[in-house]
Amino acid sequence: MPLPAPGHGYPRRADCARTAATGVNPHKRYAFGGATTGVVTLDTSLEVTVDGSGERVRLVLVVENGGHEPVRVTFRDSGGADFAVRTADGEEVWRWSDGRALAQALRPAEFAPGESAAFETEWPDPEPGDFTAVGELRVREAEVRAETPFSV
Template sequence: MSSLDASLEVTVDGGGQRVAFALVVENAGYDPVSVTFRDSGDADFAVLTADGEEVWRWSDGRVFAQALRPAEFAPGESATFEAEWPDPRPGDYTAVGELRVREVEVRAETPFSV
């Protein structure tokens, strides 16, 4: 199976009141890539401190429909998955975005500051 490329964009609003995450997943190959989502939560996002401590996770406290869902990324096709961290604490962090699929690990990380 071909792998999917992932990149993570982080946007901190001017006053540091919220942080927006956008995980962009693209099939840069020449063949379609089939995946199976584990549940109705397509992607997850986490925020880690410099020492790796998790301070926020988008999926915490959320309930997802437990249904496997197939999907296919055609060659050149991309999809964007978004989340928002409200009321972030000031500091230096690493954001992690991950596609919640069974077959392969599709994730990206990027540092940011609030």
């Protein structure tokens, strides 16, 4: 089953290759139990781009199956991915899903070997300062997330 398409108002998803990051961009690998091989993996990265005027911050969570077996996941709701922005002391100042009514429907999806997907959104009207962006795939199997520090 293909990855779900986004609905109106949800982070956009587009199949893509990993792109160059602006700033620090840690990559993470998550292991899942696999039916045939025992372990399958998903790699994540989070790209943050602050526009020249500092009026918008673009967040892109890239998830890729870097293994040789398909990775099956179950999305917890219609959101697909969630994004948050925290201050240096850990205070959350923005979350994409706050105030949104997401359909609570489980949706299976599969990442084929080498397949990647990008989930993106914007933090409008950011305040100046140093922050950490967090992107999380909203799946039941494990916590799949990436974090990246940035400044506005």
